[in-house]
Amino acid sequence: MKISKIIIALFVFQCIILNNITAQSSNPDFMQSIGKIYVVVAVIVTVFLGIIIYLFSLQKKIKQLEDQIKD
């Protein structure tokens, strides 16, 4: 339960970092550099984190069932 919250926080954090890097840092063209390859990296990271978040929610359901069996 806690871990899924951490992962969601990481996801939001990643979005904020990406936004900050593009908007404020000394190199505003980071996402535009090397033919915009970092956009591809951001997309792959998003898909990976999305699937991980889903798996944690699945784990939560399994945990609930386990607790019910114990009672």
Place this chain on the structure above:
Amino acid sequence: MKENWWKIIGIVLMLFALIFGILTPLKPGLPSVFPFNGKAGNPLTVDIQGYNTHFDEAKEQRVWLKLGDYTLGSSKLEATSSNLLRATFLTPAMLPSKDSVVVFSLVTDNEIDGASVMPSAIFVKQSVIDSAGAAQVWPQNSLDNLHQQAGIMFPYRNVLGETIRNLYYHVSLWFAMFIILAVSIFYSIRYLNKGNMLDDHRSNALVSVGVLFGLLGCATGSIWAKHTWGTWWTTDVKLNMTAIFMLIYLAYFVLRGSFQDEIKRARLASVYNIFAFASIIPLLFVIPRLVDSLHPGNGGNPGFGGEDLDNTMRIAFYPAIIGMTLIGLWIADLRYRLAVLADKVLDRI
């Protein structure tokens, strides 16, 4: 291990799409040219910016201004680096067109990079309009002795650049989502026919993975749009229709959650699922094609078809679709098995 073969295939295909999709280089291209305007009759010197090009190593570098069949070769070429080329054109005072401002394409060719084209690259203004006279002066050349680029490379497109690789990680998500939702429809119909509770569990698990892929597709599309269209979300028809259809599917979970009675819930959810899937077809496949849209594959913007989706991209694109689908089916399978287990255990207690 025997029942895991399709999961392994899914992982291998996805790994292949990741590795091949990232490591294959892009073809050389021409991102920009400066200045992009000039006057007919004056010498025109432009700096051509290249991407993945080898201007300084090439021995047979050639550059043309092109308008239809009329081509004008450069009189002087100077490569300052592998990606920067300065070309000078001696334009005649009359241009082979009846317009006062004529838009030329820029064509470069050398033996290492092959030929690259930048459409609508340079605007040339003419003060005297005499297209018949210009036709005599301007050389005609169909440019059929260009070099071919050898090797496996993805096409270069302006604005897109390297993000053309997102085809394997964004578009394949949507394809996988359609396949997974279509399979869930199959189980919904089978539930309504036979009344087997297991089919309802299967259909529910598949819809939840389908919606996950849809949400991820929206998120990744949004990131891609930010760096190519310039904004996270536009009022584009395709995007808004996607938002509507995501809401329709989110209502599916609300509907399921609002019933205590299992049979009632399963029946209504199955019927709703069929109607929700039926709504995808007009929302995502019909309406966006009827109006103008920024999104590739829609009205006035064929995008990743024909030349854009060339055969080297298909090598990674189709495995990515199949791999994504199989991984989605795997996750749905885990969810389904959990639901069945919960049913069995809780009934016994």
